[in-house]
Amino acid sequence: MAVKSGLAGKSDSWLVVVVAAVAGAALPLAFAPIDWVVLVFLAPAVLFYIAAVAPLRRALQAAFAFGLGQFGVGVSWVFVSINEYGGGGWLVAGLVTVGFVLLLALFPLLAVALGRWAGRARTLPTLLLTLPAAWVLVEWVRTWLFTGFPWLFLGYAALDTPLAGLAPLVGVLGTSFVVALLAGLIACSVRWPSWLSLGGVVVGCSIAVLIGVAADRPWSELAPPPAATANDSTATADDGLLRVALLQGNYPQDIKWQPAYREVIRRGYAQMTWAHLGADLIVWPETALPELYEQVAPNFLEPLAQRVRQAGGLLITGIPYREPGVADAPLYNSVAVFGDETSFYRKRHLVPYGEYVPFRDLFGRSLDFLGAPMADYRRGPVPEAIPATDALRLGVTICYEAAYPRAVARGAKGAHLLVNVSNDAWFGDSLAPHQHLQKARQRAAETRRWMLRATNTGISAVIDPYGRVVAVGPQFIATSVVADVELRSGQTPYVTYGDIPLLMVLAAVLGGVALLAHRRSGAGVDAAEEKR
Known part of the structure; x- marks a missing residue:
């Protein structure tokens, strides 16, 4: 029988929204110049855990709060730009910055909504697959929607880790996906604490490091x-x-x-x-x-x-x-x-x-x-x-x-x-x-x-x-x-193929899990699985 963590019992409380906001505010500290890299795995793990166990309404509120923290800290420089150099003054700068952060906070909300929909409320595939895939798909959307704002992608924080070898192979978004998958594993180990789940985190991290090291070639x-x-x-x-x-x-x-x-x-x-x-x-x-x-x-x-x-x-x-x-x-x-x-x-x-x-x-x-x-x-x-x-x-x-x-x-x-x-x-x-x-x-x-x-x-x-x-x-x-x-010549796999292979994997994960969940739901097995 699964052992539930303390937070799982409060999943419909406003406490989870506050925790998500704090986790979101901590995430930018994983990037330069602070470089507390461990937070790039832990902060998304907190959000994924809440998003998987909380009722949908509370999960979406938590995702929006996470985005407010993430971008409120991570793009606070917008205020500096407008107030000190744009000539807008502190009031206009504050209003523009707040509006910008509110808009950006919708992206984590979108990722959680998509991940929950694809996972069909089944906690294990939602944590391990659909939330990580949805998060990275939304990162990709941010590269082009409204001309794009590709900022604070998870993969950037991995640049000074063994995962850096993935960069010429799958780019920053592919690295984000690996980071997000590991965050999902961490969330699973909290949701179902046991030596087996802890071992899964260790094995997952080891595989990711081995792939990163193996991919760390000149490529040019x-x-x-x-x-x-x-x-x-x-x-x-x-x-x-x-x-x-x-x-x-x-x-x-x-x-x-x-x-x-x-x-x-x-x-x-x-x-x-x-x-x-x-x-x-x-x-x-x-x-x-x-x-x-x-x-x-x-x-x-x-x-x-x-x-x-x-x-x-x-x-x-x-x-x-x-x-x-x-x-x-x-x-x-x-x-x-x-x-x-x-x-x-x-x-x-x-x-x-x-x-x-x-x-x-x-x-x-x-x-x-x-x-x-x-x-x-x-x-x-x-x-x-x-x-x-x-x-x-x-x-x-x-x-x-x-x-x-x-x-x-x-x-x-x-x-x-x-x-x-x-x-x-x-x-x-x-x-x-x-x-x-x-x-x-x-x-x-x-x-x-x-x-x-x-x-x-x-x-x-x-x-x-x-x-x-x-x-x-x-x-x-x-x-x-x-x-x-x-001077260097030759093309890396990422320069040649771009994000297309990754997008195919994300589509397969989200579509495949959603289709499987739909069929299992029709067979009436979801409820039994949630009680395991």
């Missing part, structure tokens, strides 16, 4: 470096490594866009660039110059880029761009790569109310305190590798795009190196820059490429193909991050 290969010739713009060291220099100008957001500081910013980046002439790649951050490309290219950027090429390197910078000489040309948040020819990457995943205001015709200029400082940006084309030279192609992303696994994977196809430029000054000294860096690390591990991450105020870093930070600069200091990197 060293690419031939560009030839070091007098005419080549990417001359390399004798050992085949490229020397890179990431420039962190550290211009506070409250002065960055003021016209009076434009010359100061130009001069600052020029001086930092002179100090690193001879590096193979010199990378400036997102919108390093808060001016249109056409305004600064002829007399400043192009002569400077030419000087960098003469010294054997390439200059890469974030810059707002619109087609010169075209009436009413759209504005793009872009990266200019001054290679054999100047190439541009145009940001595709724009931040609503951060880089453009939806329904502009309806709201007019009333929400500009949330929008881009210059004007609404236009969405760019589907990401693909950007040619720098005949022998060097770059997978480029801007800021928040590093949070989109498939966007980075598409750009990584055919690319030798990943470049992410960002301006995390928007988030001040909050959790966001650390969470953002963690996502960039995951993208490097998924694609098995080196990642160069240049930011305005930090955290600038060079990341190796296993997601490890090999060089990093301190926040809120003007500095340069210098390192030697390799």
Whole structure:
């Protein structure tokens, strides 16, 4: 006869809602910069347990409370962004943040509703299969619904564990599924405490670790470096490594866009660039110059880029761009790569109310305190590798795009190196820059490429193909991050197949368990099973 835990006897009490809220608030502590990784297994286990044993109404309330805790802590930086740098003030910032958290809290509720429906109130399959599968399916939905908000996925917290080897195989969502399955096992051991259930947790963890270790392979290969010739713009060291220099100008957001500081910013980046002439790649951050490309290219950027090429390197910078000489040309948040020819990457995943205001015709200029400082940006084309030279192609992303696994994977196809430029000054000294860096690390591990991450105020870093930070600069200091990197070629399974295999597994789990539960319910065996 099963032994029920104390909480199971109070499953219809408001206590379970409070416990779920606390568990949700604890979950963000599993991610950077706190990195209490054990919480990524325990916090979902608490929710899964409550969701499986409580009446449906209370389970949904607990799931919503979990989401309030999870996102109330995990995305608290939204308040900082709007209050300190958006000009909205504390009241507007508070209202926007609360509304955003309330919206995001619906996702855990949706996951629990789906998991309970598929499990048909049968506790064991609900805990072990349907709740974990539903949770990860909802994480996938968050990558695209309403343009997407792929934040605080369970798999990110596993980056510094043996499960990190799963990244190039199944990506962050596949890793989330493994984490969620282990959380379900933990919940089962609480629901039915015994040596057998504890052994199941140990066996499950051991299998997950073994798979992670077995999958921890290079998955990519060293690419031939560009030839070091007098005419080549990417001359390399004798050992085949490229020397890179990431420039962190550290211009506070409250002065960055003021016209009076434009010359100061130009001069600052020029001086930092002179100090690193001879590096193979010199990378400036997102919108390093808060001016249109056409305004600064002829007399400043192009002569400077030419000087960098003469010294054997390439200059890469974030810059707002619109087609010169075209009436009413759209504005793009872009990266200019001054290679054999100047190439541009145009940001595709724009931040609503951060880089453009939806329904502009309806709201007019009333929400500009949330929008881009210059004007609404236009969405760019589907990401693909950007040619720098005949022998060097770059997978480029801007800021928040590093949070989109498939966007980075598409750009990584055919690319030798990943470049992410960002301006995390928007988030001040909050959790966001650390969470953002963690996502960039995951993208490097998924694609098995080196990642160069240049930011305005930090955290600038060079990341190796296993997601490890090999060089990093301190926040809120003007500095340069210098390192030697390799060019890589070849595609990981995740870059090749993406999330399609995982989605098929999730659909099979949810659909299969739901179908089986429906048939068993028709045979009248569910009630007997619940009494076991």
